[in-house]
Amino acid sequence: MVARWGTERPTAPLVVALHGNGTSEHSMIEISPWLPHGPVAYVAVRAPVQHEMGYTWYLDQADLPATCAWLEGWLDTEGDPDRPVLLLGFREGVTVAGALMLSAPHRFSGAALLYGALPFDAGLPMGRGCLAGMPVFLAHGTHDPRTPAALLARTWEWLARESGAPLWAEHVPGGEHLAGAAVGGVATWLADRLDHLRAHGENPLPDGAEPHWPTVPGGRLPARAGGPPAVTERIPQLQVDGRPDGTLHAALWERLVALDGVSTAAATVGVEGTRSLLLDRTAAAGPDAAFLLPEQGEFAHQHPEPDGSLHLVLPVALAYDAVAKGWAVPHPLAGLRLGPGAVLVPAPRDGPELDTATGIAAAAHRYAAG
Numbered sequence: 001m002v003a004r005w006g007t008e009r010p011t012a013p014l015v016v017a018l019h020g021n022g023t024s025e026h027s028m029i030e031i032s033p034w035l036p037h038g039p040v041a042y043v044a045v046r047a048p049v050q051h052e053m054g055y056t057w058y059l060d061q062a063d064l065p066a067t068c069a070w071l072e073g074w075l076d077t078e079g080d081p082d083r084p085v086l087l088l089g090f091r092e093g094v095t096v097a098g099a100l101m102l103s104a105p106h107r108f109s110g111a112a113l114l115y116g117a118l119p120f121d122a123g124l125p126m127g128r129g130c131l132a133g134m135p136v137f138l139a140h141g142t143h144d145p146r147t148p149a150a151l152l153a154r155t156w157e158w159l160a161r162e163s164g165a166p167l168w169a170e171h172v173p174g175g176e177h178l179a180g181a182a183v184g185g186v187a188t189w190l191a192d193r194l195d196h197l198r199a200h201g202e203n204p205l206p207d208g209a210e211p212h213w214p215t216v217p218g219g220r221l222p223a224r225a226g227g228p229p230a231v232t233e234r235i236p237q238l239q240v241d242g243r244p245d246g247t248l249h250a251a252l253w254e255r256l257v258a259l260d261g262v263s264t265a266a267a268t269v270g271v272e273g274t275r276s277l278l279l280d281r282t283a284a285a286g287p288d289a290a291f292l293l294p295e296q297g298e299f300a301h302q303h304p305e306p307d308g309s310l311h312l313v314l315p316v317a318l319a320y321d322a323v324a325k326g327w328a329v330p331h332p333l334a335g336l337r338l339g340p341g342a343v344l345v346p347a348p349r350d351g352p353e354l355d356t357a358t359g360i361a362a363a364a365h366r367y368a369a370g
Helices: 061-075 092-103 149-161 180-200 246-257 316-324 351-369
Strands: 002-006 014-018 041-045 049-051 054-056 085-090 110-114 136-141 167-172 263-266 275-278 298-302 310-313 342-345
Touching: 014 092, 061 092, 085 092, 085 180, 092 110, 110 180, 136 149, 136 180, 149 167, 167 180, 246 275, 246 298, 246 351, 298 351, 310 351, 316 342, 316 351, 342 351
Parallel strands: 014 041, 014 085, 085 110, 110 136, 136 167
Antiparallel strands: 002 041, 049 054, 263 275, 275 298, 298 310, 310 342
């Protein structure tokens, strides 16, 4: 059983809503009028097992593979097989959405996860960077009476530090009911994601091959010791741990301004003190997706002390490699308002890291220069 709202065009983006245990499809489809209108279809699916006053997706997380297979089989009947599909999960629907994302990331263009936790006990692949290229919106209630706080924290931490997904995460008031703040946040995020899909199509997915880095010695990016840093999950995105001596920030900046054709300016976006690295767009042949601000020719910027991290845009294959090896964190707006290769590169902590960060930034310069 399903409930529908929106267009019936079989090629339009499809948002699949997954309710919590003990309710039904009607509890999710009713929020559709508050989500983006236009060429988009919403369908809320009823869980397959009757349970108490409603329906449930699983009685144990060991059941999740069968649930996912059932949903994927149903999805095969929903219009054009190449249409973008996004997931919208609430409570236990988040667990099911997470299982779908992890088991078949190639099938989904993004996910909004509300008041729920990921399936950590289902034996699904959860290696670093496994959700690269899949934008995720996460909302947790400030006082959630149902999902254990430790499980919510683990979900937030894994999505932010390990998943590789461009993550927009926020805490919203309450947590017992699907509040207006959460629905409003989903609506804004989903509108940006749908606009990006219409304009640029799907984000490329990692192909498993280790890419060649022409600007890094040896052509291969090493793994960063200790993994990626902690960063803020909304804009402004900033590094919040592992900040080194500011002399390394300055050394990195001096190397970047020496790249061919680079000019500098005070940034027009970012926290006060952010400095932009610019290329002349009449000479630079890179695509708009290679720039943070295409009209201004800004391909990178550096945040002021005590941060020192960089925002820049890499070719997608290099961005995914840098994320998987701990050298980059996806920008929350990557694949929404920015190109899918937009990342934060943490400030170097020593001389060898200074060399690697320089090579990563040089790859962004090369991408923008064309």
